[in-house]
Amino acid sequence: MSMATEHAEEVQHHSHTSRWPIWIGLGIGAGMFGFLFFTKGYTPFGWTAVLAGAASIIYGLFGWVRDMTREDIHEIKHNVKEDFKNIGLTGMLVFIPSEIFLFGSLFASYFALRAHTPDFYTNHGEAMNVLASIIPYFNTICLVSSSFTLHFAEHFLKHGKQKTFQLLLGITLVLGFLFVGGQAYEYLEFIKDGFTIKSSIYGSIFFSLTGLHGLHVTGGALFLTYIFAGSFRSQLSKDKHSVLLAASVYWHFVDVVWIFLMMIIYLRWI
Amino acid sequence: MAQSTKRIKSISFFLLLISFFCLLGFGQSNQPQTSSPLMPPAASTISIDVDNIYYLILAVTSFFFFLVVFLLIYFIIKYRAKKPGEEGINFHGHMGLEIVWTIVPAVIFIIIAIYSAEILQKIDNVPADAMVINVTGEQFIWHFEYAADGVKSDKIMHVPLNKPIVLNIEAKDVIHSFWVPAFRIKQDALPHEQRETWFQARLTGEFPIRCAELCGPGHSQMLGTVIVETETQFAAWIQEEKEKANAQENAxxxxxxxxxxxxxxxxxxxxxxxxxxxxxxxxxxxxxxxxxxxxxxxxxxxxxxxxxxxxxxxxxxxxxxxxxxxxxxxxxxxxxxxxxxxxxxxxxxxxxxxx
Amino acid sequence: MQQGYALDNSHGHHKLTWRDWIFTTNHKQIGILYIGTAFFFFLVGGVLALLMRVKLAATGTDILGITSEKYNELITLHGTVMIFMWVMPVFSGFINFIVPLMIGAKDMAFPRLNALSYWLLISGSLLMMSGFVLGGLPDAGWTMYAPWSILSPGIGSDTWILGVQVLGFSSIFGGVNFIVTILRMRTTGMTFHRMPLFVWASFVTAALLVLAIPALTVAVFLVMFDRHLGTTFFSGAGGDALLYQNLFWFFGHPEVYILILPAFGIVSEILPVFARKPIFGYKAIAYSSASIGAIGFFVWAHHMFTSGMPASFRIPFMVSTMIVGVPTAVKIFNWTATLWRGKLYFKAPMVWALGFITLFLIGGLSGIFLASVPFDIHVQDTYFVVAHFHYVLFGGAIFGIFAGLYFWLPKMFGKMYSDRMAKAHFWLTFIGFNMTFFPMHQAGVLGMARRYADHGPEFSDINLFMTIGAFVMGLAQLIFIWNMVWMFRKGPVAGDNPWNSKTLEWQLSSPPPAENFETPPVITEGPYEYGLPYGPRVAGAAAGGGEQDHDFDRGISR
CATH class of the missing domain: 1.10.760.10 (Cytochrome c-like domain)
Structure with a gap:
């Protein structure tokens, strides 16, 4: 690491080490072990492992992000001399199909279970209406409009309008977190009404699908927060915003998944 | 040149001989009471068809196996480097050959697929007048219920000869699979869902039943027997079971x-x-x-x-x-x-x- | 393994400390870590297999304390370890070490993500093995079919689910990294049609990793919910047990190609080098890999012909399965034709590659039997299937792995192993392999069911014979281990290009310098231009040192 922060002329002495991956990699394992301890009934061990895992993942992520930021500022790449333009974006574009297959598998399960279960849309024998409140519509408006604000944020960054960019990115973030909050509120209402993950097959797949999507929105919002915070330290410039491009592709993808969720499991059009 | 033509001729002759040998099995099991060492007894009507598929594919695959292995050995002997530093030829491929060895396997596969599909139709075509037995798999035993007579049995299934029999197969706990190797039938038993399969026995005797889906620690003990008997013997057995059940109940x-x-x-x-x-x-x-x-x-x-x-x-x-x-x-x-x-x-x- | 491994040749032989290894982001060290870890699990999986064979030879007894419960745990762990912790990681190791060198890159596209993938492999493997310590091993088979995996008591299924989940993350990150590396980091002139075939195979494999694993993620998460949150996706009165199988095999069949395609690539690298002749039908082999990968997503239900899925789906899946046989056959014919009019040198990698072709051929041909629905109904879940996939995954994948190891070990460590020991290793493995697995075809047809802890007396002799074969194979691996010990301790210096190969990795020093190419090489021709009229070239030109030599003969100028 120390080498990587040296001057750019010294690039042939790239660092070939990083402390962070092992912290994250083993941290994830430790967290999972915590879960095993819980199922075994070793609760104190469980908490220790989960907390230690979480701490080491957070430590690793922060270190990783810090290194990436430094390398961006000093315009050097970890290990690789040539700056492959927008390689992070390529990575994201390759990763998105994996996500499509992830949601695709769960949607396919939804259709299979629906075909397999008589009275699929009932909960404890009562017809279940997940559109009873206004929240799904509110969430749709939040997420769809946030895709537009992010798109224009990107546009203004390209034209060098840093302040407008920051404003629009900020609005995107607010909309994103409003969505997450809305969904949490919706969940609480459902649970109060006795509609839970184990109350019916529909409940099971409903919470699995929306929960997975909610996790993705949260992840995307944190990703954007990182960029937003960084933009005050001016690491994003007119022609060097690969990270933003990647984040925005991800955000648009999450938005499209929501539209499918809305059409299929809320409105039941398909 | 003449010598190599001769060699090619003798190789092709050998290959043809082998595939002919494999084809001999084809259609052989039409004879009753066959006991080929390659197969379990062909005790049901469809088992003859299934065995024919086996012999057909065995002939085709043996031909290609020996073809490739012959070529490999021939090339290994003929083109081995004799002294260090020798190079082969700078030759990249041949379009015509690529087309040939794409199309030939494709055609063979299509033929096998059509033949298999025809036999599959026979297998899927359940006769209407069949006798019904309800089969239930449970860790680690098979239960049988003879629908028409209300008689029940465990582990041992009695069936009459030369009569189509439909099995309604279901499981109580986890997935099992009902397999009678001699009948060439296998059907998974799903929890809470019925699936059917059928057979018509053509040989009398006792044939093993096996569970063919990992179902827990007792999986390999989840065995049973099919007893194929004449129609009169079968009727007598049913009668006996009915009486036994009544007597037990009364006592x-x-x-x-x-x-x-x-x-x-x-x-x-x-x-x-x-x-x-x-x-x-x-x-x-x-x-x-x-x-x-x-x-x-x-x-x-x-x-x-x-x-x-x-x-x-x-x-x-x-x-x-x-x-x-x-x-x-x-x-x-x-x-x-x-x-x-x-x-x-x-x-x-x-x-x-x-x- | 650290012994004598140089980080950077141009800056003196700096020995790597343990810190350099655990914090490394260099693709070559990560590759070696992957291969070393995977090999350890190969031994673990092998011991599990031998224990299974001992139990089967002593049928009806609880020999060595292996009860039928324990036997189920053995089969589950054997399958899981061999697939997820040996073949997949060892290929990740090869791809890591070789692909950036082959395409003229300095490293992978995302070096830190690469290290993360490796450490996730370690986390996942520890979770998978944790049952040994925590008590409670998985016992539902590597397929984890619901509802038995849900109802099975203890934490066995949980260790499996969490482990495979983490291993899945590792593979997806790895796959993204490989794809981006191959897409973006090829050197000047390295067009798709000039890429070595191992790179092609790696690319398709990576695509399959990225697309197939999510289905497994979903399937095992839902099993987890059924186990702990009280849902009834696959179990209970409303559960759909067949949905699990559909999800699993939508992952599971592409997974089979994940396990075999890199071996195809390795063999396609080795044959031209030791036949001194360009590969026959480069494009046919490259495109057949791609089409096998693509068709692989449409054949999954051939694992479910007896499962009770709708009968009308069986014919389409039989046809698609037959279709996937065509590109496979094309590959075999092309490899065979590569030997024609070459000059064959029978070094260890070549011998293993030829063994691969023979055994994989049998595995491919027995696949035709299984594609035919009526016959598959009879042999589904029997030893015929066990024989088939061992011919593909052991005779195919593992023979390919050893061919690749013997081919690239000199490049990885700069030292040469004993060729005679490597051949002894081959012959013993080859004989033991066929003794163990060939009789299984017949045993399966005659009615020997898979995953049985005990078999009837009619199968006693054949089981004893197969067990002897398995021990012959086990013995053979000891030769390999001894060969490696010998190589690290006394092995002679291998030289930069001992095989006189033309692909890029051999134009560097052995082991290659930390950043591979001082200046990116420029590629002007395909990777296998052997047998040109002006004769063989001298191996071992200096590389990585930076002196400007134009070697048009080699097709590389730097």
Whole structure:
């Protein structure tokens, strides 16, 4: 690491080490072990492992992000001399199909279970209406409009309008977190009404699908927060915003998944 | 040149000979009572068709196997480098050959697929007038119910010769798979869902039934037997079973009858027999009052308290040489009153006097 | 393994400390870590297999304390370890070490993500093995079919689910990294049609990793919910047990190609080098890999012909399965034709590659039997299937792995192993392999069911014979281990290009310098231009040092 922060002329002495991956990699394992301890009934061990895992993942992520930021500022790449333009974006574009297959598998399960279960849309024998409140519509408006604000944020960054960019990115973030909050509120209402993950097959797949999507929105919002915070330290410039491009592709993808969720499991059009 | 043509001729002759040899099996099992060493007895009507597919594919694949292996060995001998530093030719491929060896396998595969599809149609075409047997798989036993007569049997399935029989297959707990190798039929038993398959036996005799889907620790003990007999023998067996069931029912006290209901409902006879034979768990014949040796060498007398404990907490005291796999039956499954009935029934199976 | 491994040749032989290894982000060290870890699990999986064979030879007894419960745990762990912790990681190791060198890159596209993938492999493997310590091993088979995996008591299924989940993350990150590396980091002139075939195979494999694993993620998460949150996706009265199988095999069949395609690539690298002749039908082999990968997503239900899925789906899946046989056959014919009019040198990698072709051929041909629905109904879940996939995954993948190891070990460590020991290793493995697995075809047809802890007396002799074969194979691996010990301790210096190969990795020093190419090489021709009229070239030109030599003969100028 120390080498990587040296001057750019010294690039042939790239660092070939990083402390962070092992912290994250083993941290994830430790967290999972915590879960095993819980199922075994070793609760104190469980908490220790989960907390230690979480701490080491957070430590690793922060270190990783810090290194990436430094390398961006000093315009050097970890290990690789040539700056492959927008390689992070390529990575994201390759990763998105994996996500499509992830949601695709769960949607396919939804259709299979629906075909397999008589009275699929009932909960404890009562017809279940997940559109009873206004929240799904509110969430749709939040997420769809946030895709537009992010798109224009990107546009203004390209034209060098840093302040407008920051404003629009900020609005995107607010909309994103409003969505997450809305969904949490919706969940609480459902649970109060006795509609839970184990109350019916529909409940099971409903919470699995929306929960997975909610996790993705949260992840995307944190990703954007990182960029937003960084933009005050001016690491994003007119022609060097690969990270933003990647984040925005991800955000648009999450938005499209929501539209499918809305059409299929809320409105039941398909 | 002439020599290499000769060699190619002799190789092709050999290949043809081998595939001809493989084709000999094709159609051979049309004879009744065949006992090919390659296959289990062909005891059902469709098994002949299935075997024919096997011999056909065996012929085709043997031909290609020997073709490729011959070429490999021939090239290995002919083109080995004789001194260091030799180079081969700078030759990148041949479009015509690529097309040939794409199309030839494709055509062969299509032929095999069409032939298989035809036979599959025969397999899927269930005769309308078939006799129905309901088959239920449960850890680790097969139950049979002869729908028309209401007769039940475990592990052993009796069927009449030359009569189409439909099996409605289902499972109680996890997935099992009903397989009779001699009939070439196999159908998974799904929990809470029925699937059907059928066969028509063409040979009398006893043929093994196997479970072909990993279903738990007793998977390899989940065996059974199909007994194929003439129609009169089969009718006699049904009659006998009916009488036996009536006699047993009449001999029992009311409490023991209720106990038997509980036992059948909970599926106890999946692991315990009432005729002295050994399954996954100890038999109940003469169990009451017996002294058993436990895993740790200590002895215990089978009395009310022990049977009660063995239902509520089965793995507390396990009889030697039996696996500790019995599930727990709490009060929500069998009430205390019901256990009394069960005890009554077990006692009715005879008691053993011990010191 | 650290012994004598140089980080950077141009800056003196700096020995790597343990810190350099655990914090490394260099693709070559990560590759070696992957291969070393995977090999350890190969031994674990092998011991499990031998224990299974001992139990089967002594049918009806609880020999060595292997009860039928324990036997189920053995089969589950054997399958899981061999697939997820040996073949997949060892190929990740090869791809890591070789692909950036082959395409003229300095490293992978995301070096830190690469290290994360490796450490997730360690986490996942520890979770998978944790049952040994915590008590409770998985016992529902490597397929974890619901509802038995849900109802099975203890934490066995949980260790499996969490482990495979983490291993899945590792593979997806790895796959993204490989794809981006191959897409973006090829050197000047390295067009798709000039890429070595191992790079092609790696690319398709990576695509399959990225697309197939999510289905497994979903399937095992839902099993987890059924186990702990009280849902009834696959179990209970409303559960759909067949949905699990559909999800699993939508992952599971592409997974089979994940396990075999890199071996195709390795063999396609080795044959031209030791036949001194360009590969026959470069494009046919490259495109057949791609089409096998693509068709692989449409054949999954051939694992479910007896499962009770709708009968009308069986014919389409039989046809698609037959279709996937065509590109496979094309590959075999092309490899065979590569030998024609070459000059064959029978070094260890070549011998293993030829063994691969023979055994994979049998595995491919027995696949045709299984594609035919009526016959598959009879042999589904029997030893015929066991024989088939061992011919593909052991005779195919593992023979390919050893061919690749013997081919690239000199490049990885700069030292040469004993060729005679490597050949002894081959012959013993080859004989033991066929003794173990060939009789299984017949045993399966005659009615020997898979995953049985005990078999009837009619199968006793054949089981004893197969067990002897398995021990012959086990013995053979000891030769390999001894060969490696010998190589690290006394092995002679291998030289930069001992095989006189033309692909890029051999133009560097052995082991290659930390950043591979001082200046990116420029590629002007395909990777296998052997047998040109002006004869063989001298191996071992200096590389990585930075001196400007134009070697048009080699097709590389730097």
């Amino acid at each position: 029992l006290s009311d409490s023991a009858k209720r106990g038997l209901d509980v036992i059948q409902h909970q599926g106890c006879m999946g692991c315990h027999t009432i005729d002295g034979s050994k399954l996954v768990g100890p038999t109940w014949l003469g169990l009451y009052g017996k002294t058993e040796t436990l895993d740790d060498g200590s002895q215990v007398k089978v009395d009310e308290a022990y049977i009660l404990e063995s239902i509520r907490d089965p793995n507390a005291k396990v009889v030697n040489a039996f696996p500790a796999i019995m599930p727990t039956f709490g009060p929500e499954k069998i009430s205390d009153d019901q256990i009394k009935d069960v005890l009554e029934y077990i006692e009715s199976l005879g008691t053993t006097k011990s010191k």
